[in-house]
Amino acid sequence: MEAFDPIDKKILKVLQADARLNTKQIAGKIGLTVTPTYERLKKIEQSGVVKDYVALLDRDKIGKTIVAFINVSLQLHSKPLINVFEKAIAKIPEVMECFHVAGNFDYLLKVVVKDMNSYQNFLSNKLATIENIAHVQSSFVMTEIKYQTAYTLD
Known part of the structure; x- marks a missing residue:
């Protein structure tokens, strides 16, 4: 630090x-x-503390109305299969964030799409094509209560 x-x-x-x-x-x-x-x-x-300078866009104004958080479990946890999954996820533009987590699932994805048809397309034609996925559970955002990009600097 x-x-x-x-x-x-x-x-x-x-x-x-x-x-x-x-x-x-x-x-x-x-x-x-x-x-x-x-x-x-x-x-x-x-x-390297400042990673980048970017413009933060209003999702609704660019037509991205669906935000989903997806829990993903892998079947096998070998390093090569984990690498395959992570590289595949990194290439999918709808995946805004991906976290390797501890708990009931292996990964938490934040996915943003235009509408439910786009989500279905993402799920069927992108996520489901990645090998070694055992289970997927999706939760959809109804209301965004807080969105913050600034870190506290104690």
């Missing part, structure tokens, strides 16, 4: 709120001049 001083944490907090800000704007928000802010920002970026 990277150790950050309070000023670095302020920079990260500002970036998480609005990554479009330029160095001068960030400096104004954290109470530093541009040069030390620029140097700190470059150091933070070089450390």
Whole structure:
């Protein structure tokens, strides 16, 4: 884990709120001049803490109305078969997130699609074609209560 001083944490907090800000704007928000802010920002970026700068889209406005969380169990747990599953999942654009988990299932997938027909197509023509899947259980989001992309920096 990277150790950050309070000023670095302020920079990260500002970036998480609005990554479009330029160095001068960030400096104004954290109470530093541009040069030390620029140097700190470059150091933070070089450390790999900032993975990317992206635009977060409104799902509904781009027609992606179905969010499903899918629990997946594998039949066998050999390293080669796990690798096959993970590589196949990584290639499926509807899978937004994939977690290897402990518990009753092996993986938790977050899948976002346009509608129920698209979900059926995803399930039948993409997920079901991956070898070694033993069981799939889907849960559908009815209402999104909280969506947050910023981490707390204690």
